[in-house]
Amino acid sequence: MDFGNILSLALGEIATPTTAAYALAALGLAVHFGYSGLLNFGQAGFMAVGAYGFAISTLTFKVPFVVGLLISLLCAVIFALLLGVPTLRLRADYLAIVTIAAAEIIRYIVTTNTLFRITGSADGLSSFQREFDSFNPFPAGTYIFGWSNRDLYVRVVSWIVVILCVVIVWLLMRSPWGRVLKGIREDENAVRSLGKNVYAYKMQALVIGGILGALAGLLFTLPRGSVQPANYATELTFFLWTVLLLGGMSTVLGPVVGAMIFWVVLSLTQNLLAGLIESGAVTFISIVQAGQLRFILVGIALMLLMVFRPQGVFGNKKELAFA
Amino acid sequence: MSTPNNVGNDNIDHMTDTRAIAVGENLPGCKKRDPIVVADNVTRSFGGITAVDVEHLEIPRHKITALIGPNGAGKTTLFNLLTGFDTPNSGAWTFEGNNIAGVSSYKVARMGMVRTFQLTKVMGKLTVMENMRLGASKQPGERLSKALFKNIWGAREREITQQAEVLLKKFKLDAKKDDYAASLSGGQRKLLEMARSLMVQPKLVMLDEPMAGVNPALTQSLLDHIKNLKAEGMTVLFVEHDMNMVRHIADWVVVMAEGRIVAEGPPGEVMKDPAVIDAYLGAHHDVDLGDAEGIRELEAELEADEESIVGTDAAGMIAPEAVEAHLEEEEGK
Numbered sequence: 245m246d247f248g249n250i251l252s253l254a255l256g257e258i259a260t261p262t263t264a265a266y267a268l269a270a271l272g273l274a275v276h277f278g279y280s281g282l283l284n285f286g287q288a289g290f291m292a293v294g295a296y297g298f299a300i301s302t303l304t305f306k307v308p309f310v311v312g313l314l315i316s317l318l319c320a321v322i323f324a325l326l327l328g329v330p331t332l333r334l335r336a337d338y339l340a341i342v343t344i345a346a347a348e349i350i351r352y353i354v355t356t357n358t359l360f361r362i363t364g365s366a367d368g369l370s371s372f373q374r375e376f377d378s379f380n381p382f383p384a385g386t387y388i389f390g391w392s393n394r395d396l397y398v399r400v401v402s403w404i405v406v407i408l409c410v411v412i413v414w415l416l417m418r419s420p421w422g423r424v425l426k427g428i429r430e431d432e433n434a435v436r437s438l439g440k441n442v443y444a445y446k447m448q449a450l451v452i453g454g455i456l457g458a459l460a461g462l463l464f465t466l467p468r469g470s471v472q473p474a475n476y477a478t479e480l481t482f483f484l485w486t487v488l489l490l491g492g493m494s495t496v497l498g499p500v501v502g503a504m505i506f507w508v509v510l511s512l513t514q515n516l517l518a519g520l521i522e523s524g525a526v527t528f529i530s531i532v533q534a535g536q537l538r539f540i541l542v543g544i545a546l547m548l549l550m551v552f553r554p555q556g557v558f559g560n561k562k563e564l565a566f567a
Numbered sequence: 568m569s570t571p572n573n574v575g576n577d578n579i580d581h582m583t584d585t586r587a588i589a590v591g592e593n594l595p596g597c598k599k600r601d602p603i604v605v606a607d608n609v610t611r612s613f614g615g616i617t618a619v620d621v622e623h624l625e626i627p628r629h630k631i632t633a634l635i636g637p638n639g640a641g642k643t644t645l646f647n648l649l650t651g652f653d654t655p656n657s658g659a660w661t662f663e664g665n666n667i668a669g670v671s672s673y674k675v676a677r678m679g680m681v682r683t684f685q686l687t688k689v690m691g692k693l694t695v696m697e698n699m700r701l702g703a704s705k706q707p708g709e710r711l712s713k714a715l716f717k718n719i720w721g722a723r724e725r726e727i728t729q730q731a732e733v734l735l736k737k738f739k740l741d742a743k744k745d746d747y748a749a750s751l752s753g754g755q756r757k758l759l760e761m762a763r764s765l766m767v768q769p770k771l772v773m774l775d776e777p778m779a780g781v782n783p784a785l786t787q788s789l790l791d792h793i794k795n796l797k798a799e800g801m802t803v804l805f806v807e808h809d810m811n812m813v814r815h816i817a818d819w820v821v822v823m824a825e826g827r828i829v830a831e832g833p834p835g836e837v838m839k840d841p842a843v844i845d846a847y848l849g850a851h852h853d854v855d856l857g858d859a860e861g862i863r864e865l866e867a868e869l870e871a872d873e874e875s876i877v878g879t880d881a882a883g884m885i886a887p888e889a890v891e892a893h894l895e896e897e898e899g900k
């Protein structure tokens with residue numbers, strides 16, 4: 245078993261575009277739940293809306309990259325409004341139910357065979373990233389960590405987007421606007437009694453977190469060059485919640501660190517288990533089973549975390565949203 | 568919005584203004600010389616219970632009005648209805664002449680009618696100072712379009728911070744300003760909630776049991792603060808059980824029982840009203856024997872009345888003068 249290799253594989257996960265996408269989507273959840281108390285269990289739906297919005301407008305309507313990007317974000321805004329208008333005046337759990345259902349509806353719609361020509365059904369869509377790739381400023385070659393110029397390009401772009409969004413969310417949350425959201429998280433009637441339009445604030449938070457989700461959907465699919473419905477199932481939403489809980493939810497760095505830890509741990513456990521099985525030290529499970537086992541381990545880790553450090557790595561216990 | 572902190576346009580000092588509050592007799596639902604709130608036929612029922620059934624009510628402007636009545640009389644429900652936190656089965660009411668029935672709660676607050684809650688609502692995970700700032704109105708930084716730019720909202724932020732510091736000092740919370748509100752005691756939370764509602768610079772403050780749980784050592788200064796609100800041109804409507812406090816600071820008392828207004832008038836007068844004593848006799852079965860005056864009055868009342876009201880706090884309700892007069896009468900026989 246090559247520990248050096250296992251470790252470097254794991255550390256390699258820190259910078260992948262997928263980690264960046266998870267960080268960004270979890271940042272959206274932090275805006276929703278960590279700062280505003282909105283229970284969104286459909287962040288995978290927002291990611292799918294972003295990814296498909298871009299892929300379909302590029303492939304079917306042949307729009308340029310920037311237009312596709314704007315359409316993708318606009319779709320997320322519309323999706324947020326659709327979910328928010330009927331639920332945000334009601335108790336918090338209504339939003340939770342509606343989001344989880346809506347995310348599944350999105351997934352079923354894009355999987356329908358009838359829409360094969362537009363959505364590609366279960367196969368999904370691909371080759372919509374060409375214009376994005378054409379912006380790559382790095383000449384062909386091998387860069388640090390053995391990355392190709394495209395590897396480097398997608399990483400640089402992904403993390404620039406994440407850093408920008410982190411800074412924006414941080415600026416928003418230290419403002420009086422963010423203060424109103426934090427107030428709503430704790431007691432929306434008290435905030436109403438002080439003359440603030442709670443419904444409008446919740447809607448704004450839902451839209452902003454949704455836009456972050458859609459952007460995350462793009463970071464998730466552009467590097468891959470393909471989008472498939474199977475990637476946007478409910479478990480994605482729950483991985484994002486895991487990331488959020490790991491890092492701490494009322495902080496902007498929490499989701500980023502949480503995403504990194506999540507992927508490093510996932511890679512470590514996978515490769516360690518595989519190594520143990522290959523070397524014959526572990527005989528009672530197969531490699532395939534090991535792949536499942538690591539998610540069980542993630543679940544256990546999450547439980548331990550909730551017991552011993554409920555505020556996450558970065559969180560402040562006194563600001564814990566669900567205490 | 569005009570500045571609420573003036574002493575009225577007619578240059579009347581509201582602290583010493585002794586003009587009659589009511590027009591005509593002090594009957595339930597009587598007209599006021601200068602009402603700030605006028606409510607008509609407000610009803611609200613929960614299932615079979617009629618929680619509020621108010622035919623007519625006027626709250627006098629620039630006065631401190633106490634809303635009293637036994638538990639379950641409908642005081643909190645009336646607060647909820649007037650401030651838009653609950654929807655009535657019927658009724659209309661105006662604030663400063665504007666019809667505000669059906670107006671959302673946040674708009675009511677913006678118009679200058681701000682309430683606190685019986686079950687205190689402070690943001691435990693925000694600091695005391697942040698709680699206070701949250702109360703301030705007209706903050707450009709609360710708009711999403713301006714939130715990113717501190718240079719736009721920084722000045723107003725400094726302004727409201729100063730305003731908050733003054734209030735916190737008054738309410739003896741200045742030492743706690745950087746603590747999380749969750750670390751405050753129940754009484755301190757009541758104080759914070761009241762101070763925060765003043766950050767809105769309201770014209771009418773509605774306090775639902777502001778003294779409940781407040782350290783007795785603090786109540787005197789809190790009473791002074793409430794009186795000062797009047798001096799600053801505000802109108803106060805508050806719910807309170809402690810009759811001593813009501814007697815101390817209220818200019819006017821409205822008594823509710825079973826959803827209705829059963830009596831109205833100046834404190835001294837209302838507390839002699841048989842309807843009021845009835846209302847309390849019917850509903851209250853706990854007496855505060857820790858209070859010396861309460862005991863004295865209770866004893867006096869016991870002697871005066873064959874049908875003893877021991878075990879009720881109606882004793883605390885009744886003005887001693889009334890009882891004394893009653894006693895003298897008895898002795899005279």
Ligand SMILES: Nc1ncnc2c1ncn2[C@@H]1O[C@H](COP(=O)(O)OP(=O)(O)O)[C@@H](O)[C@H]1O
Nearest residue numbers: 613616618636637638639640641642643644645
């Ligand atoms: N949300 C509610 N649902 C059902 N009944 C309620 C509700 N709110 C108040 N009530 C009832 O209305 C009556 C008046 O209550 P409330 O206004 O809280 O009285 P008070 O504040 O005078 O003690 C009580 O009988 C109470 O049980």
Ligand SMILES: [Mg+2]
Nearest residue numbers: 642643644685
């Ligand atoms: Mg009450």
